[in-house]
Structures are given as C-alpha cells and as structure tokens.
Amino acid sequence: MGAQRVAVDVGGTFTDVFVVDEDTKDFFVSKVPSTPDDPMRAVMAGVDRAGIDLSSVSLFSHGTTVATNALITRRFPPAAMVTTTGFRDVLEIRDGTRDDLWDAYEDVTPPYIRRRDRFEVPERIGYDGQVVTPLDEDEARRVARLLRRRGATTVAVCFLNSYANPAHEERMREILLEEMPEASVSTSASILPEIFEFERFNTTVANAVLAPLVSGYVDRLADELADGGYEGDLLLLHSGGGSMTPRMVSQYPVRLAASGIAAGAIACRAIATQCGFENAIGLDMGGTSTDICVVHGGELRVTKEWQVEYGHPITFPSIEVLTIGAGGGSLAWIDPAGSLRNGPQSAGADPGPACYATGGTEATNTDANLALGRLGTTLAGGAKALEPERAERALTEHVAEPLDMSLEEAAGAVLKVANANMSDAVRLVSIRRGLDPRDFALVAFGGAGALHGAEVAKELSIPTVIVPPNPGVTSALGCLLVDIRHDLSTMFSHHADEIDHDELEEAFTALEAEATERLLHEGVTAENAVLQRSINMRYAGQWRSLAVEVGSGAEALEEAVARFHEQHEREFVFRRDDAPVELYQIGLSAVGRTPKPAFPPHERTGTADPEPASRRRAWFEETGWVEVPVHDRDALPVGTTFAGPAIVDQFDSTTVVPPGTRAEIDEWLNIRIHLDASSAPGHDSKEA
Structure with a gap:
C-alpha cells in the first residue's frame, strides 16, 4: 500500500481503527477490545492488528475517552484552586439549578476540587478591569509554598473579573511556578476569558485536573508512534469538531472531553450529505451508550455549555450530542413496581454481557439479540465468541421467569424497551425543537446501531435508514474528516x-x-x-x-x-x-485545513434478492420464528436490493432488516433501509 491515513477511536467496549490508502482510495478497518486501565495499549494493539507500518502513515488522528473517563471516575492527580478572597465556594454555590426540578433532596456531585484544597488570596479586579485591591504577593507566595508542601501537581487560578484584566492571575501564575516549577497551572483568563464566574471557574478547574492526565497520555502515545516510525503530528479530536496537536492539548486538555462523541457526529453529517440528505439524525449505539446528534440544513448543532456530569459546566463550543445509557451491554432489570427497565447500568467491557462468558450473568441487549437469532455466534471477525446458552439463561432468570414470559417474549421486550428509550431521546433533540423526524434520515452506526436502527426508525416514522459501510468504526472515520x-x-x-x-x-x-x-x-x-x-x-x-x-x-x-x-x-x-x-x-x-479522504462512487452491478451466504432462524414480533437469509456484506455489490426480514453480517457490526422493509446497497456502499417497502427500489408489487 501507499501512504496511509489512520484514525483510531477508543470506545467503552472496543477500540476501532480506520485506514485509508491515499493512492487507491481503498480503506480497511480493524477492531480490538478496549483496555480501560490504559487506553494506549488498545490503540497500539489496533495498529498492530491492522498491520499498519507507521513509517508509511501520513496522518494519524485519534478520538480518545481519556478526558471523559477521568471526569466520570474522578481519578485526579493532587490538585488545588487559588481564588479571590470570599469566592472559595463559587464551585459549590453553582447557579442554583437542579437536574430534576422536583427532587429537592437530590444532591449535585461535589466539585472536582475539594473545599480544603481551595485557597483564597486578597486581590480584586473591578468589572471594568481597574484594580480595586492589589494582589497581596506575600499571601500569594505563602499559599504557593503551602501547595508545594501539600504535594499539589496542578493548580487552577480563578480570580474575579480576570476576563477584564488578567494581570493578577498572570502574576499569581508566576509566583506558583517560582515555588513549584514542575506544576501545571491553568488561569481562567487564558482558558475562558468570559463573564460568569461559576462557568469560568469550573471550566478552568476541569482543565487543571485533566492537564497532567491527558498530557501524560498524549505524550506517551506520541512517543510510541514516533518510535514506530510515524513522523507527523498526532492529531486529537476535540469536542468542538476540530483537532489539536499535543502541543495545544497540554494547554487546553479539557477540550478533549467528549472527543470520540464529536467524531461520530461529524461522520454522520458527511455520510448523510453524501447520500443527498440535508437533514439527518445520527444514532451511534455502542457497547455502553447511545449518542444522538442532529444534522439540520447540512449543519450540526453546536452548544456553548455542556457537561459530563450535571452541575459542572464546560463552557467551550461543542457539537451537541445527547448521550443515554443504551448500548449493547445495557442491563435489563425489573424495578420495584415490577416494570421492565433497560439501562443506564451496563455490563461494559468487563465483565461484559452474559454471552461473552467473561463473568457477566445479567441479561443485556446483546444477550437479547443473540437469543432471538439476530446476532451470530461471533463478533469482530471471530475475535469474540458468543455463547447463546448463557444469554438464554440470563434472560430466563432475570426477565422471563419474574415476568412470567416466554424466552422469546422476554428478549423481545428487552429490545422493545431499549428502542423506546432511544426513540424518546431522538424526540428530545428533534420534536422538542420543532423538527419533525419524518423529514430526516436516520444514520445508524456504532457496533449495535445497525441492529436497532430500523426498529427505532419505525417507532418515529422515519422513512429511510442509512447504515454506513463499516458502522462499527464510523466514529473512527469521523476523526479523518476534521480540520x-x-x-x-x-x-x-x-x-x-x-x-x-x-x-x-x-x-x-x-x-x-x-x-x-x-x-x-x-x-x-x-x-x-x-x-x-x-x-x-x-x-x-x-x-x-x-x-x-x-x-x-x-x-x-x-x-x-x-x-x-x-x-x-x-x-x-x-x-x-x-x-x-x-x-x-x-x-x-x-x-x-487538513487533507481528507475522498471515496469515489461505485458502479451498480448488483441484482434483486441475491442468494444469501447462509440462513438462520430469527424471531420478530410480526412473524415469530422464521428462517431468514443472512448476507455477507462484502459480497453485496452496489445496486443489490432485498426484502426483509433479512440479516447482514460483517466484521464490525450486524444489520437487521425487519419484516415489511426493503434494503438496497447504494453507490457509496451504504445499506439504505426503506421502511415503506412499496416505494423502495427493487419492489415487486406481487410480493407486497
């Protein structure tokens, strides 16, 4: 192969690799299990499995969950905050809002830096930038020495009205570095020079606690790639839909929070636009969660304020994505009132769904899909073997018997609740904003998105579902489409x-x-x-x-x-x-601007209703158990059409084409599922 462009996206369950040959425009993908304890191991394992020669790579782009996971798990290095006298508690006073307006007893999670690690220094800048109270340098130096003795490795400096005049923050930073030369110092005037002290303080604190973790990870990965022969800059996707080099990441690590989520949204827009849809809804369903984005008029919606946890805003522009706890590993459970629920709890990568035989015993969406024949007995090209007996046992024990259902009814109910949760989330980002889902196409991707996409579209009366050529690694593709x-x-x-x-x-x-x-x-x-x-x-x-x-x-x-x-x-x-x-x-x-891959359209050589690679029994609510054709996606040329029910297997995902729909392979190798089968290409009125 010639020069290559490589993108790696780290997810909660799998790490995905997307490789494009610059000369031939051909691409191939790889997928390996994620390593939450050290994501870099999975990145390099994916590179090795894909057989990539790093010396021939012209661009290496990376979407990472390191920053997001650190904010969720709160495994921070020793951190401190220095602020204006009287403003130590801004982070806890917040803005007075609640996630649930009617729950007066629910507490917001604590600030990222504890109160005992927040220190005050006499100083005051007025709203107009004039000095009201000069910085007390003796007290500032005393605080710096105290932080050194306490072992702080990163400090957030957040003074009132510093956006109007950063002089005091800059001097405080100088004093801290004189006393703590190895420390990382983030000042609010350089991170976010804006009014509203709570949002500015919290964004700066998030940046500070992430700085040593993210910079350390990025530097180690860049060194590892360089040792392997890569000579370019490592590009890291940030939440705003662009990328940064390691040199800028060291200053603004908080921008990497929600990195991989943005990649999926960017890929969704590119795929929908290529297919001629200005309006599209992205359904990125992975192993742990589902990310939903909206493309309206060819543009992604951008928000200025978002958060990984409620009550801790990060005020940087970010592609707006709604994330819910609905993934392949989401657990089915019964609440105290006897109702079936799905997620947000997840089996994740460890111990995983029951069918993984790696310690999980509770029923998940993956177990339900396997028990109903929609999934085969292996994932990721045979890298992960699935055991149907364990899936059936988990469903029987945790759902069917408690609710007095058959196995099929229980598994179907699990999927129905998961689909309802995703449909409700789509309504939040569309109907709630005056957008009619019927005017949109649904782009279904992620490892599990193609399994559920058509059913979610049915729930919302969306007429067309687009499944990309490699749905399981579509977010990785998004990393190659950004500047x-x-x-x-x-x-x-x-x-x-x-x-x-x-x-x-x-x-x-x-x-x-x-x-x-x-x-x-x-x-x-x-x-x-x-x-x-x-x-x-x-x-x-x-x-x-x-x-x-x-x-x-x-x-x-x-x-x-x-x-x-x-x-x-x-x-x-x-x-x-x-x-x-x-x-x-x-x-x-x-x-x-950075170079981006271009994928030329393919000629139509396919036929209607081709002979499937195999057949297997699958269960659908409309038909019960029925023998369905199972197509090998690599063997479906452009122009192929076939009716549901059908299943399409491939390395990184499985696509379910339910009864009453019809699918076609378009010139970009996407599967388009038309929910109104009577108007779909290749329709035979006698079949209807």
Missing part, C-alpha cells in the same frame, strides 16, 4: 447602534493574531488557515445570547444584526425588530 480548529472569544459589551467600529475591529484583530499564532505553532500554513468571526448578540436586558457570523466593516455588522433577528425568531419563535440589540461577546473560529 485543526481553535475557538477564541472575548467580552465586548456594547449596544449595536453605539458601536465604535474601530474598537470592534481592534478587538477582532487581537483575536486573529492569537489564532494565527496558534495555527503556526501547529504547523498550519497561511494558505490552509481560515478565520471566521462571530458576535454573540441579545436583545438589551436579556441574559442568553445567540452567536451570529459576521464579516468586517459597518455594513457587515448591520447584516449580522438582521440575521440575529431571524435566528432569534427561528430559535425562540419571536423577534423584536424595534428592540435595541446588544453585542455581548465576540468570537473567532480558527481552522487549519
């Missing part, structure tokens, strides 16, 4: 009709200078750099704001204000053209 990207912002509070355009231009120019420096630092040439300005606007007196893209000059601002009114009406169903508009914040997206 280097940085998002910068600064406060700029003025009424739109009172703007000093020279002042606005000066503020944007300062952001552009910093962005250009970052891109140059990452080896991006000027011709590959793209800078896009935006302004966060709101009606005067409002709290929430909307980001609107803007050019340069007075006319550009007027056009942006007009777009703000339109966007506000679309988002909140009303507009006030006569109300004064306030500029709240300016932002800049700095993109460094």
